[in-house]
Amino acid sequence: MPVDTFITDAMLGTFRNMLQECRDKNLSGDDFNALDAALARMEQLGAEMDDTAAYSGMLVQEGLFIKFSDHYSKLLSSAAEQASANDTGGYDETADCQLLQNTLQAYREAVKNIRTHKAEVKQIMGDHATDADMLFKDQLISNAIEAVINLGESGISYPQFLTQLNEQGLDKALEGSVITRQGLQYSIDAAKATSANPFYVKKEMEKLSLHDGLTDTSVHKIADSLQFQLGCEKIDWTYEPDIRKWNKIKQGWERSVFLLDEWITAYCSFAPHIEPWAAAKDPKEAVTESQDCVPGQLRVWQQINQRYFGMSIQQLFGHPSFNWDVEYHWMHWSQEYLEFLFFQVEPVCQPSQQPDTHLIFIAEKMHKENRKFNPNINLPTKRFASFFDDYFGEGEFAKRYGMPAKPDSNAAVWSNKNLFTGI
Amino acid sequence: MIDYLETYKQYYFVRMKRYEGNTDYTNTFAAEKALFDIINSCKTLEEFKSKMGNANEQIAIALVTDQQQIRLGHYNEINEVIKAESCRRIIEKAKQLNNSTDLISMVNEEQNAVNIAIATDTISPFDDTGYLENIEIWEQAKVPDTYRERFSAYAREQKTKLKNGYSDIENEMNKWKPGWQFDFEKINEERHRRLLPYPDEVILEQKRSTQQILNR
Structure with missing residues (x-):
């Protein structure tokens, strides 16, 4: 079965148009034939292969995109050279006027294409078409191009046009309009609304600061795109190890909590009737396995984290990732239940040991009174919804995705985010 | 009546001045200066056309070289050896070229090669413990x-x-x-x-x- 035409149309559509453009111009010769052959090979592979990833890989391995682009540019440049060779007039006013008109026409076409493509995107987006206005600031690009067109239409010659383009930095404005300050601010706001960890926010803020610094120091007040690109790459590179370590340590305390919860809850009278044990083939046997084996698992997990980070279970709980999750309401559990697990259950969760009846009584009570879970666990969604509405319109988040119900928890809200710090 | 020779001289002068004193773009400045020196020595635009040769193409080669040097410095600093090696290859190959069409082909080929090298430079799934x-x-x-x-x-x-x-x-x-x-x-x-x-x-x-x- 061939690769889906939806995929091949998206991948090859531009190349088909480019080839047709060459046919329309009656271009021919070796480069045209090679161009034709490269596209034919792309089409053939699409018809023969059925795996999209393998198809993409083969196109890259055979260098078909490169071959096509290579012969396309050679074909157009030899056509231009031919036209130039036929031009016996040299540098006269008519030729220069024509060059200027051709250039301006290309810019006019570009503005038209940008608007057409945006209109197409909006049509596809249907009810959410206004999002395109928020996400794609075409006006900034169009304004930059129109400034160039206005300059060209101001009655100056082609070399004067080119000179002023350089002097006024309008060519840089075209380049710079791709990087928008609003886009960077959007990324900061999205990172803050998510607040998954401190590094994502820091990264986005540093990118904006880099952009502003480059803008301030440039002659035409436009950030250099190469310096900005490499600067952003360095920022991502710098923070990536911190993000990975943060996530791994977070996994350390998260899994510890889940094991402690599994162990103490397995001793509750209702355990065989709730998840995960109720789903087992033999719920009672599964409950016994949790009672007998979780302490051994917890202690191996403790050794693993000790080896990784030199951190005990207590130290994992004291890590800033724990405080962060409390502060930004990502914590799944309530403060009172975590205090119970940490101070009372963890010390006795040892191989061959059982919790005393008092601990089992507390666990049953907290479960029955519905006090195990964070009553504010819906706040991250609310926070994100507020950010979303700021950009896309009041009530838009709820309209599209719905809002989470108020959490079914009778626990008190977290009052001490640094509960385990320094223990 | 526009003096086309003078306005073109002014144009190439402005282009050259844009890179003057910029230590990241010394090759580009030298290539722009070479082109300006040619036009500045000409009495007519026809003379410029006959003397220009591939000086314009040399600017493209110089610009690519300078930009790849900037990238190389960046990748050396963060020790991204695969990306740095690609920059080095482009800089070396650019020295052998004398027209922009070959330059575009070479850069595209290198880009294709480095994309594959980066995609296959993985230690996954070892990084998932x-x-x-x-x-x-x-x-x-x-x-x-x-x-x-x-x-x-x-x-x-x-x-x-x-x-x-x-x-x-x-x-x-x-x-x-x-x-x-x-x-x-x-x-x-x-x-x-x-x-x-x-x-x-x-x-x-x-x-x-x-x-x-x-x-x-």
């Missing part, structure tokens, strides 16, 4: 003897999943680079090693355990 951790838990946890056989089965299941993970990545990478095999030596290369948040002895042990399971 989940299977090894689960295996250790099932094999090492102190549990009553009655569970030993069951826990061994859990561990075997994780080992199978780990093997599948390596076989999946090799299948995927072979679509991009035929003959690709997971390379354990790559783990110690800085661009990969810096992303693993564990001490060296832990990495060494993870590597030994993985190789033992994969029988490599």
Whole structure:
């Protein structure tokens, strides 16, 4: 079965148009034939292969995109050279006027294409078409191009046009309009609304600061795109190890909590009737396995984290990732239940040991009174919804995705985010 | 009446001045200056046309060279050797070229090559320690003897999943680079090693355990 035409149309559509453009111009010769052959090979592979990833890989391995682009540019440049060779007039006013008109026409076409493509995107987006206005600031690009067109239409010659383009930095404005300050601010706001960890926010803020610094120091007040690109790459590179370590340590305390919860809850009278044990083939046997084996698992997990980070279970709980999750309401559990697990259950969760009846009584009570879970666990969604509405319109988040119900928890809200710090 | 020669001289002068004194763009400035010097020595535009040669193309080559030097400095600084090597190759190859068409082809080819090199420069799934951790838990946890056989089965299941993970990545990478095999030596290369948040002895042990399971 061939690769889906939806995929091949998206991948090859531009190349088909480019080839047709060459046919329309009656271009021919070796480069045209090679161009034709490269596209034919792309089409053939699409018809023969059925795996999209393998198809993409083969196109890259055979260098078909490169071959096509290579012969396309050679074909157009030899056509231009031919036209130039036929031009016996040299540098006269008519030729220069024509060059200027051709250039301006290309810019006019570009503005038209940008608007057409945006209109197409909006049509596809249907009810959410206004999002395109928020996400794609075409006006900034169009304004930059129109400034160039206005300059060209101001009655100056082609070399004067080119000179002023350089002097006024309008060519840089075209380049710079791709990087928008609003886009960077959007990324900061999205990172803050998510607040998954401190590094994502820091990264986005540093990118904006880099952009502003480059803008301030440039002659035409436009950030250099190469310096900005490499600067952003360095920022991502710098923070990536911190993000990975943060996530791994977070996994350390998260899994510890889940094991402690599994162990103490397995001793509750209702355990065989709730998840995960109720789903087992033999719920009672599964409950016994949790009672007998979780302490051994917890202690191996403790050794693993000790080896990784030199951190005990207590130290994992004291890590800033724990405080962060409390502060930004990502914590799944309530403060009172975590205090119970940490101070009372963890010390006795040892191989061959059982919790005393008092601990089992507390666990049953907290479960029955519905006090195990964070009553504010819906706040991250609310926070994100507020950010979303700021950009896309009041009530838009709820309209599209719905809002989470108020959490079914009778626990008190977290009052001490640094509960385990320094223990 | 416009004096085209003078306005073109002014144009090339402005272009040259844009790079003057910019230490990142010394080659571009030199190439722009060479072109300006040519036009500045001409009495007519026809003379300029006949004298220009490939000076315009040399500017494109110089600009690519300077930009790749900037990239090279950046990748050297962060020790991204594959990307740095691609910059070095482009700079070297650009020296042999004298027209922009060949330059575009060469840069495109190099871009294609480095994209494949980056895509296949992976230590996945070694960087996901989940299977090894689960295996250790099932094999090492102190549990009553009655569970030993069951826990061994859990561990075997994780080992199978780990093997599948390596076989999946090799299948995927072979679509991009035929003959690709997971390379354990790559783990110690800085661009990969810096992303693993564990001490060296832990990495060494993870590597030994993985190789033992994969029988490599």
